[in-house]
Amino acid sequence: MYEIILLISLVILAFVSVQAENLMRTVIYLEVFSLLMALAFLYYNAPDVALAETAIGVGLSTIIYLVAIKKVRVYDLVYIHEGIEHFDDSEIRAIQNTIVRPLEKFIEETVELEPQVTYTDQDVQALLDKDKHDIIIVNKEDLIYLYGYTNDQVFQDIVGNMYDILESIDDIRVVYRDQEVATNE
Secondary structure, rough: OOHHHHHHHHHHHHHHHOOOHHHHHHHEEEHHHHHHHHHHHHHOOOOOOOOHHHHHHHHHHHHHHHHHHHHHOOOEEEEEEEOOOOOHHHHHHHHHHHHHHHHHHHOOOOOOOOEEEEEEEOOOOHOOOOOOOOOOEEEEOEEEEEEOOOHHHHHHHHHHHHHHHHOOOEEEEEEHHHHHHHHHH
């Protein structure tokens, strides 16, 4: 019975650690996973492997993961094209060089953050309500809207350097999400 509970717990923790959205929680789940692995090694009469798993899996790798998370900061961009129902590679390649790649390059080189770009066909309002993303880029009726916050320094840097970052900014509109919410209330 102990063996079944242990193995089911390992499978559940492995699944939960992969599905977790927060990196800190992922590290904690992996730490508990390593601890349960050490218990499994003890159960199968391998105390030397259990001790190594405890020292390396629970101790050392957890510290390495936490240091890596502290050093890598991700800046999240979402691209939505309202005229397209489903994205495929041709639509992504068509817009990458115009706005996405230049923004990625600026974020990597100037602000030294790791840009994470997501392409989606979700509803714009649903994404604005979730409030998880740093910049939401919306292509709507031949105009491109950049949604961001006034207190986000990276967004402010992008807006201030748009002439240097992008080839043409005639069709780009900047929308401050916190001011938009304040005016709607």
